[in-house]
Amino acid sequence: MTTKSIAMALGYVVLAPVIGGLLAGVDRVISARMQGRKGPPIMQPFFDVFKLLAKQYVTVNKFQSFYVAGFAIFTIVAGALFFAGGDLLLVIFALTVGGIFLVLGAYSANSPYSTIGADRELLQMMAYEPMVILAALGLFMVTKSFRVADILAFPKPLIEYLPAVFLGFLFILTIKFRKSPFDLSSSHHAHQELVRGLTTEFSGRALALIEVAHWYENVLLLGFVYLFVATNVWLGLAVCAAAYFLEVLIDNTYARLTWKPMVVWSWVVAGVFGVANIMVVHSLLK
Amino acid sequence: MHPTTPDAAGGPDLKWPTDGCDDQRARTVTSRFQEDGPLSPHRFEPEHLGFGNATKRLSVKLILFLLLFPLIPAVLLAITGHQGIRAIIVRLSAAAIAAASIYAAWLFLPMGAHFFEAGRLGVSMHLLDKAVFGAEMLVAAVLLLFCVRLKPIQWWIPLLIIVQAGMIAWCEMGGEVPESGLPLYFDQFSIIMALIIGIIGSLICVYAISYMEDYHHHHTEMKDGRKGFFFIFFLFLAAMFGVVFCNNLIWLYLCWEITTLSSFLLIGYSKTDEARANAFRALGMNLIGGLGFAFAIVYLVKWSPMHTIELSQVISAATSGDAGWHGAALIVAILISFAGLAKAAQMPFSSWLLGAMVAPTPVSALLHSSTMVKAGVFVIVKFAPVLMGSWAGYLLACVGGITFLMTSIIAITQSNAKRVLAYSTIANLGLIVMCAGVGTPAAVWAAIMLIIFHAVAKALLFLGVGTIEHRIGSRDIEDMGGLIVSRPFLGLVMVIGMLGMFLAPFGMLISKWACLEALSTISTFPPILAVILAYGSAPTLFFWAKWMGKVVSVPTSPLKIAGVIGKDESVVLFLLAVMTVLASGLFPLGAKGAVEPYIGAVYGQATALSAGNVTIMVIMLGLMVLLPLSFLGRRREVQLVSTYLAGANIEGNATFLGSIGAKQQVGNRNYYLAGFLSERKLSTASIILSIAAIVAMFVAVSARAGCL
Numbered sequence: 001m002t003t004k005s006i007a008m009a010l011g012y013v014v015l016a017p018v019i020g021g022l023l024a025g026v027d028r029v030i031s032a033r034m035q036g037r038k039g040p041p042i043m044q045p046f047f048d049v050f051k052l053l054a055k056q057y058v059t060v061n062k063f064q065s066f067y068v069a070g071f072a073i074f075t076i077v078a079g080a081l082f083f084a085g086g087d088l089l090l091v092i093f094a095l096t097v098g099g100i101f102l103v104l105g106a107y108s109a110n111s112p113y114s115t116i117g118a119d120r121e122l123l124q125m126m127a128y129e130p131m132v133i134l135a136a137l138g139l140f141m142v143t144k145s146f147r148v149a150d151i152l153a154f155p156k157p158l159i160e161y162l163p164a165v166f167l168g169f170l171f172i173l174t175i176k177f178r179k180s181p182f183d184l185s186s187s188h189h190a191h192q193e194l195v196r197g198l199t200t201e202f203s204g205r206a207l208a209l210i211e212v213a214h215w216y217e218n219v220l221l222l223g224f225v226y227l228f229v230a231t232n233v234w235l236g237l238a239v240c241a242a243a244y245f246l247e248v249l250i251d252n253t254y255a256r257l258t259w260k261p262m263v264v265w266s267w268v269v270a271g272v273f274g275v276a277n278i279m280v281v282h283s284l285l286k
Numbered sequence: 287m288h289p290t291t292p293d294a295a296g297g298p299d300l301k302w303p304t305d306g307c308d309d310q311r312a313r314t315v316t317s318r319f320q321e322d323g324p325l326s327p328h329r330f331e332p333e334h335l336g337f338g339n340a341t342k343r344l345s346v347k348l349i350l351f352l353l354l355f356p357l358i359p360a361v362l363l364a365i366t367g368h369q370g371i372r373a374i375i376v377r378l379s380a381a382a383i384a385a386a387s388i389y390a391a392w393l394f395l396p397m398g399a400h401f402f403e404a405g406r407l408g409v410s411m412h413l414l415d416k417a418v419f420g421a422e423m424l425v426a427a428v429l430l431l432f433c434v435r436l437k438p439i440q441w442w443i444p445l446l447i448i449v450q451a452g453m454i455a456w457c458e459m460g461g462e463v464p465e466s467g468l469p470l471y472f473d474q475f476s477i478i479m480a481l482i483i484g485i486i487g488s489l490i491c492v493y494a495i496s497y498m499e500d501y502h503h504h505h506t507e508m509k510d511g512r513k514g515f516f517f518i519f520f521l522f523l524a525a526m527f528g529v530v531f532c533n534n535l536i537w538l539y540l541c542w543e544i545t546t547l548s549s550f551l552l553i554g555y556s557k558t559d560e561a562r563a564n565a566f567r568a569l570g571m572n573l574i575g576g577l578g579f580a581f582a583i584v585y586l587v588k589w590s591p592m593h594t595i596e597l598s599q600v601i602s603a604a605t606s607g608d609a610g611w612h613g614a615a616l617i618v619a620i621l622i623s624f625a626g627l628a629k630a631a632q633m634p635f636s637s638w639l640l641g642a643m644v645a646p647t648p649v650s651a652l653l654h655s656s657t658m659v660k661a662g663v664f665v666i667v668k669f670a671p672v673l674m675g676s677w678a679g680y681l682l683a684c685v686g687g688i689t690f691l692m693t694s695i696i697a698i699t700q701s702n703a704k705r706v707l708a709y710s711t712i713a714n715l716g717l718i719v720m721c722a723g724v725g726t727p728a729a730v731w732a733a734i735m736l737i738i739f740h741a742v743a744k745a746l747l748f749l750g751v752g753t754i755e756h757r758i759g760s761r762d763i764e765d766m767g768g769l770i771v772s773r774p775f776l777g778l779v780m781v782i783g784m785l786g787m788f789l790a791p792f793g794m795l796i797s798k799w800a801c802l803e804a805l806s807t808i809s810t811f812p813p814i815l816a817v818i819l820a821y822g823s824a825p826t827l828f829f830w831a832k833w834m835g836k837v838v839s840v841p842t843s844p845l846k847i848a849g850v851i852g853k854d855e856s857v858v859l860f861l862l863a864v865m866t867v868l869a870s871g872l873f874p875l876g877a878k879g880a881v882e883p884y885i886g887a888v889y890g891q892a893t894a895l896s897a898g899n900v901t902i903m904v905i906m907l908g909l910m911v912l913l914p915l916s917f918l919g920r921r922r923e924v925q926l927v928s929t930y931l932a933g934a935n936i937e938g939n940a941t942f943l944g945s946i947g948a949k950q951q952v953g954n955r956n957y958y959l960a961g962f963l964s965e966r967k968l969s970t971a972s973i974i975l976s977i978a979a980i981v982a983m984f985v986a987v988s989a990r991a992g993c994l
Contacts, residue, residue, distance in 0.1 A: 056925070057924065057925065058924075058925045058926070058927045059924050059925070059926060059927070060840075060926065060927060060928070060929045060939070061840040061926065062924060062926070063770075063838070063840065065917070065924075066913065066914065066917045069913065069917075070913055073909060073913065074906075074909075077906065077909070081902065086898075086899075086902065087896075087899050087902075089799055089802060089803070090790075090799070090899060090902060090903075093790035093791075093795060093799065094790060094906065096789070096790065096827065097789055097790050097791075097906075100789060100827075100831055100834075103831055103835060104831075104834065104835055104838050106835075107832075107834075107835030107836070107838060107839050108835075108838050108839055108840050109839075109840070109929050110767070110768070110839040110840050110841065110842055110929065110939065110952075110954060111929030111930055111931065111939065111952070111954075112931070112952065112954055113930060114929070115835075115839070115954040115956075116954075118832075118835055119832060119956055119957045122827070122828045122831050122832055122957075123828065123957070125824070125827055125828070125831075126824040126825060126827060126828045127824075129820075129823060129824035129827060130820045130821045130823075130824050133802070133819075133820035133823065134817065134820050137802075137806055137813070137816055137817075137820065140806050141806070141813070146803065195930060195932075200929075200930055201929050201930065260962060267821070270820075270821075275817050278813060278817065279812060279813070282809075282812060282813050283812075286809055
């Protein structure tokens with residue numbers, strides 16, 4: 001491990017919640033404008049989290065805080081590993097561990113809303129997982145390495161080789177960002193058909209931590225997007241911003257779907273875009 | 287002594303250090319009668335490492351002990367029906383077998399691969415071969431005896447027995463069987479297998495003591511057949527040791543057939559119609575596979591240019607540089623791998639393993655973790671160097687891939703805990719077959735790791751489900767809600783077992799990761815296998831996590847679960863749970879000490895996970911262990927509130943005010959996607975696909991060998 005990678009990991013741990021929170025604020029402003037409202041101040045997500053932290057701590061059982069801690073820790077570990085230039089597969093696995101912790105927390109509450117939310121969250125994971133791994137596989141096929149540092153060092157923009165994989169990744173990004181039409185397990189909007197699904201039974205500090213961990217996760221996901229256009233920093237950041245804007249736009253223009261089309265479409269997209277692109281890359285770079 | 291050094295141990299492109307094929311054959315034949323056996327690229331010379339004759343003599347005794355000792359308790363247990371005496375015999379012999387296998391590992395691992403020449407066994411080779419042949423005919427006769435009362439429609443089962451016995455007899459009678467100078471051997475891989483059989487297999491025997499006591503309390507209508515039950519259990523272990531230590535393929539075939547016979551008898555234990563039918567299905571499927579094995583022997587004896595009956599010779603023929611020999615070795619490898627597919631319950635054979643669940647739980651645990659299916663993948667992994675880079679091997683890997691993907695998806699639809707475990711076993715074996723068929727060093731690394739981790743975690747899960755079933759009277763996952771609160775020990779056992787099966791940084795995921803890295807580096811074939819792995823992992827996540835969610839959910843009202851867990855059961859569950867966690871933490875040691883030297887010796891090149899990643903994995907495991915501990919220490923008061931039931935709660939979380947003022951009980955069930963995925967349709971599809979792949983595999987191997 002080099003000093004640079006340690007600095008990057010530390011930088012992520014410190015800055016990701018700030019960036020993630022700001023992005024959430026921007027998201028809310030843009031969404032409001034799209035809906036013809038003025039929207040809250042950009043700092044609103046931070047105010048929300050501080051307010052949650054100040055609340056009296058109540059919980060539905062004594063295990064929940066453990067699961068939430070696990071979710072937060074493993075999400076941060078995944079992100080830190082990514083920004084330190086570590087193994088992309090390991091990053092994906094750590095992120096999965098974090099996700100499973102959150103799901104277990106929801107199951108442990110054993111209430112109808114959170115249980116269905118947890119089931120749906122697992123369906124979401126099942127829907128996006130193949131495309132995430134295929135994206136990593138595609139990056140490996142071109143750069144011959146799973147390490148983020150090596151992938152970044154590749155001399156050409158990877159989107160040239162993996163345009164379809166990139167599109168496929170954008171597709172499942174909608175699920176990962178919890179945006180409509182795929183925000184089945186827990187949406188940003190207060191009262192969906194499952195109350196708040198997955199997060200129904202969390203409150204106060206626990207909910208604040210979930211929110212912050214989600215910011216960490218979003219920054220990591222944008223980092224993943226950045227890998228495809230890493231040759232130019234400004235172009236990379238612009239593509240990340242565009243991807244984020246696209247997801248907000250999709251969120252505001254689509255109604256929520258049920259799980260069946262989500263799973264089927266995600267797998268089909270991964271098959272058509274991901275697998276086809278990988279086959280082409282394989283035959284070209286053999 | 288041949289001057290084979292580890293440096294000369296060949297990579298795939300190594301030329302045999304002789305000029306021509308004929309010269310080589312002469313050498314092989316003469317070497318039979320020499321001190322240390324054939325010139326095989328896949329061995330280290332113990333002498334070079336300074337092992338003397340005393341160690342060698344001890345190692346012969348130890349191998350013979352592992353092979354033959356289990357037969358003693360087997361016979362004793364067949365005689366005595368007294369529960370107390372039986373318990374003592376089982377515990378003592380299990381301890382002896384486990385201790386012997388650990389001692390063997392400690393003694394043998396530094397020695398690398400080693401072959402025992404016939405002379406050291408102290409009996410005439412000729413006599414031994416005759417005895418093995420006699421035993422083979424005996425096994426066939428016993429099987430035929432059971433077929434007497436079969437329905438006419440199942441005539442094909444006895445027919446298969448007769449055909450196989452006939453094939454072996456044809457070889458033996460012809461007097462053409464090349465004599466094997468080195469019938470027994472060990473290398474790091476067989477030692478790993480011996481540890482799995484010796485430790486996990488023995489633990490399952492111990493567990494069975496109190497489980498079977500309980501079983502007959504629950505099933506009073508059933509005849510107590512425990513004498514035969516424990517006899518077969520130990521016979522099974524002996525046969526498994528035979529599978530991993532026999533270098534003579536005819537001996538290996540005998541052990542192979544004994545595992546078929548044992549599983550047949552154990553599955554039919556309860557003697558119900560269902561048990562009988564499923565036992566015969568298992569027998570039939572395994573006989574179809576066994577046909578491949580018998581045919582491989584006929585081929586070796588009658589037609590092969592290699593003129594050998596030794597496993598090690600067949601494997602090293604692949605690296606001999608002679609295309610004809612490689613083709614011949616490939617034929618043998620594919621035929622025996624076909625037998626392995628049946629034994630490892632791969633599609634299209636997988637239904638026998640599902641049917642095997644009618645047997646008492648220790649039987650399932652034994653079949654799924656340390657015996658039977660592991661024998662199937664053992665031989666396939668053993669042949670990996672032969673399969674590497676061939677289309678036949680790639681198609682074999684595809685059979686594993688189809689099995690892995692389809693059974694992972696089917697497992698989602700199951701709420702019967704044992705069926706979920708069975709489908710997961712089949713899926714993971716598919717993964718191992720995938721790696722073995724690809725056959726590169728990195729893939730074999732992943733395959734062996736999968737074998738190890740799967741054995742521990744799956745034994746734990748099966749035995750856990752067995753105990754839970756006796757306590758709550760159900761094996762339905764939906765009835766396991768709140769286990770972590772009502773029975774913390776059993777809940778924790780299940781959680782650890784499941785973590786071990788699917789989540790980083792535990793064993794199976796480490797192996798899956800290695801598997802993905804191995805599959806993505808194959809450049810000669812289209813990357814379909816890596817794609818299959820990407821798709822197959824997702825459903826795995828779903829079905830494990832929802833089950834785990836059920837176990838960790840906090841019950842809305844206190845559950846009453848009756849009964850005490852037998853001491854043998856809880857001790858075994860505890861040990862296996864500890865082993866599951868330890869194996870994940872200590873895997874770098876096992877990899878360095880056994881797996882990597884094995885691969886180094888077979889392929890002549892090193893393979894390992896990068897050290898940095900291993901460190902990160904171990905750190906993650908530390909986090910996983912420390913996190914719950916840090917919460918145990920806390921004694922802070924938290925204010926507990928009811929869950930949200932749309933504001934209509936009546937008694938806390940348990941009930942709510944429904945329509946027309948009725949009090950409704952809260953009940954949560956998981957998704958099984960039954961309307962979306964159909965077990966029957968998916969099975970049919972994968973059977974068709976896998977048969978197509980198998981046919982293509984045989985076409986490929988025939989083309990390669992020049993038969994087409």
